[in-house]
Amino acid sequence: MTRTLDPFEQALLTELRRHVAERDVVPVRTGRRRLAAVGAGILAAGSAATGAVLLQPDPAFAVHEDRNGDVVVTISSLKDADGLERALAEHGVDADVSYDAEPFPDAPPIPPSGDAGDAAASGTDSGPSLESHGAGAAPGGAPCGAIAVETDGDGVTFRLPASAIAAESPLRIQLAGEDLGWASIGIQWEQPVC
């Protein structure tokens, strides 16, 4: 089409070009998305290394996207909330992370050795685990939008399903406590995700 665009059509083009350009910054969340070559090589080797290990020597957190688009987050120390927000943004999650808030009055304290799951409390994993344990809330059994949180000795792990991320709700993460002795953990979607 060689005709010139009228002002509306031109303005719409400008907005759409911006939309395309902004999409390029956030990787597409599909099952076929591939990790950067280095990360994929590390994971294929079966090592327990996480993406965050590649980035910094003493990671406070790790964010990993598995093959079906779910994002698994492990927090091992209450540092670098901004870094966790950035890492989650790269996976399409708009997160508000706070490590110094007052404990939620209605968030139950999480026992230090994991919840009802057996795999999480096995103690054989000394580092953050990226496997889906199936312990705690199974995907089919959890109430819609609930985020199952597991702990082991060294950190807190939770999984964000791809379908919930696709709903594009902001995610609030609030942890308060001394080091890893969690006083309370609050992780919730701010808007309905299903």
Add this chain to the structure above:
Amino acid sequence: MNQERADDPDPVRRIGHDADAFEAFYRDHLDLVQRFVARRVDDPHLAADLTADVFVAAVDGASGYRPDRGNPAAWLTGVARNVVAAEFRRQGRQRAAVRKIAGRRLLDPDSLARIEERIDAERETRRLYDALRALRPRDRALMELVAVEGLPVADAAAVLGVKPATARVRLHRSRRLVQSHLLPPQPAVEAALSPEVPS
């Protein structure tokens, strides 16, 4: 940028991440989308919103494009159908619209007038579109693509995932049913329903 995507030769898939490729696609298909929308709504502000929605949906869905699902125009027509259908469902449930780009906010008076003219020009086609409500949903989809949008039967069949032979049989049945609903007969509309729809 993901190396796999940077090398993607498909011009439609590129619109999801390459703004220049998108602009070329937009210029090529803007008329198609605006006419599609004008045939389905008579409010120019909503037409502006839906035009934006269709291109946003095309960008967001471009990575899934496969040539066996139709040429780019046919694919984009399928995208537009989904967007318009979603809008009608949303209105039916009286839920508020949340748009990535609010097309109506980009309107100036002259552009608005141009959209109104386009809507006016499509009045007869909107009448045909309304008459298609007599059909079952899957037959209606086929008729829309062929009689309203002017897609070749083979392309319409590819968009809907049916065999061309099946499509021809359904179209023949549908034409008879729709014509009986158009009273008094409108010559322009009957021409659109005739088997020799220009492609």
